[in-house]
Amino acid sequence: MVTSAITLHPLATRLTRPWAGRLLAAALAGLALPACAQLPPAMSAALQRAQVPQSAVSALVVPVDPPLAERLRHRADIPVNPASVMKLVTTYAALDLLGGDFTWDTQFLTDGTVDQGALRGNLYVRGGGDPKLVLERLTAAFIALQDKGVRVILGDMVLDQSAFELPDHDPGAFDGESLRPYNASPDALLVNFKSVVLTFRPDPAFGVAHVLSEPPLAGLAIDATVPLVRRGCGDWRESLQARFDTADAIRFLGSYPASCGERVWPVAYQDPASYAVRSMEGLWRASGGLLTGQVRAGLTPPGARLLHSAESLPLSAIIGDVNQWSNNVMAQQVFLTLGRLSPTRVDTMTEPRGRLQPMRTGRFERSREVISHWWTTTFGIRSAPPTMDNGAGLSRTERITPEALAELLKRAARHPEGAQFVQSLSVAGVSGTAARMARSSDSTARGNAWLKTGTLRDVTGIAGYVNARNGTRYVVVGFVNHPNAPAARPALEALVEWAAGLPD
Incomplete structure (x- = not known):
């Protein structure tokens, strides 16, 4: 059988007669044709302007659905620092293991009794790791408590933060911006x-x-x-x-x-160490509540009775904030929640996925362990687990290969809750951190690319999905790890535009 002639890229499979072209395309559909190794001209030109060598760049463009061929591969098997693009690993793992309807509970309990508008005893507020416990939701919880007769606390308000066990944190250690x-x-x-x-x-x-x-x-x-x-x-x-x-x-x-x-x-x-104490007292009093004791940190005693539970937004909404706006602390909350899962149950989990529940104290090292177990179970040994730190990408040590990230994105798109994951991403030229790209009137990517961006001092990255002109949805991954990385952002935007403009 002669096969040497079937080595052309799909762009080169043009025949004189339309029906003949369709027949040949059908015959080639199941073949993995070689991807282009040369970067698109506009991307190369932008890298040259930024004074970034191609040896500091990784790029991969591959269709979501097999058996279509890769369109571009450049240093895709080299581990890179992904910056905030690493949030894709954290959010997809959470969606797969917990499910899009998973919620966090902030519980209000007591060891006393409620009588004639007064709580005779302590009020315990047990945090569950809610990533978005904002003022409006806390105020609503306090008003709900008062509606249940807790208007005066004849005791202390005790804040139980034991669901997470965290190391000491210097907010200025990463980049000197402690007030950011x-x-x-x-x-x-x-x-x-x-x-x-x-x-x-x-x-x-x-x-x-x-x-x-x-x-x-x-x-x-x-x-x-x-x-x-x-x-x-x-x-x-x-x-x-x-x-x-x-x-x-x-x-x-x-x-x-x-x-x-x-x-x-x-x-x-x-x-920050006193923020919870100060804010909870301030909000309780501002909502009309009275307190005779103090607000302090402590543990909830066994047998405490539940008075009220404030449920968080669902995970599907949380990952939208994490990915569209690259919220670091919310990403870490999700990451730590994964550390509360049992790695044994992650190992043996069978379909349907997405129903595990937290069972233990969350720690960063436990989160890394769970992600590693989940990755191996999900992706097998073909792709080594990423090197995780805090799950947010706000790190100098986190690493992942573009091909591993592309495999994750392909699986996420085909996941039963994949639509929620895709919709959690920024839309090029429209929303989130990708709104400032694809702004030109002739942009093909505008409104057709769902992306996660990432930026650190020496890193710029982009990853997500692009609907191309040819009707194919591609996974697009691009990274620059170089001191001039911020100046190379236009090169990654050119990569997205190139993918969006791919013809038949």
């Missing part, structure tokens, strides 16, 4: 991402900008006003000369440009 909310540490009782939201509202009649803040933090004094000045907005945060020296105060030694109008500045609270 993305550096917030995870917590079994993660209240409002441990952030303080400052709003500056100019009042020209009085020559000041009023400072509003949320949530109310017990024992934290914040300057109520800052002087207005007439000048361009510029770096208005620097102009404020904000001081975060102590846990008990936020001061402003500078001024606020009137030309800025109203601005919002979310900052990570300077003493």
Whole structure:
């Protein structure tokens, strides 16, 4: 049998007669044709402008559904630092093991009795690792408690954060930006991402900008006003000369440009270890509740009675925030929740998947163990498990190969809940972190690419799905690990555009 003639890329299988072309395409459908090893011209040109060598680049474009052939492969078997693209591993593992309808519970329990509007005993708040326990949901929980007769706590409010066991965390250790909310540490009782939201509202009649803040933090004094000045907005945060020296105060030694109008500045609270205590007391009192004791950390005693349970948003909604907006602390909450699973049950899990329940204390090392077991069970020995750290990509040590990530993305697209996973990604030129790409009027990728982006000091990456002009959905993976990586972002955007424009 002569096979040497069947070595052409699908783009080269053009025959004079349309029916003959269709016959040949059908005959070749089951063959794995070789992928192109040369990067697309627009991508190569962008790399040259960024002064990034092709040896620092990885790229893979492969169809979701077999038996169609790969279209591009470049250094796809080399482990790379994926930055925030690693969130794809965390979120897909969670979807597969827990299911899209999985929820976290924040429980309110007592060892006392409720009588005539008073709780005679302690109120225990046991965190379950809810990744999005924001102010509105906590306030709703407190109001629900008061509706059940708990308006005065004649005892302490005890915060039980034992569902996670975490190492000491320096929020400025990674990049020196301790006040950036993305550096917030995870917590079994993660209240409002441990952030303080400052709003500056100019009042020209009085020559000041009023400072509003949320949530109310017990024992934290914040300057109520800052002087207005007439000048361009510029770096208005620097102009404020904000001081975060102590846990008990936020001061402003500078001024606020009137030309800025109203601005919002979310900052990570300077003493994250006391955030839960301060915020829970502040929110309880702001919601109309009274407390005779103190708010403190502690454990829930055996036999405590459940008064109320605040259920989180479902996992399917949580992974949307994680992937579209690259929320680091939410990703770590999900990652730590996986560490609460039994690796033995992960090993032996059979269809239907997605119904495991947390059984133990979550730790980072346990999460890495569970992911490794899950990966081996799901993907076999063909693809080595990724090297995980915190599951968010905010790491210098996490590693994965592009071909391993592509295999994950292909499996995710075919998963029973795969549509939820795809919809959790940013849409090129439309939403999330990919909204700023594919903005030109002639972009083929705009609205046709579902992507996760990632950026660190020496890393830029992109991975996801692209619907091409030829009607095929492709998995597209691209990474640059190089000191000039941020300048090479246009090269990865060119890769996505190339994939979107693939003809028949």
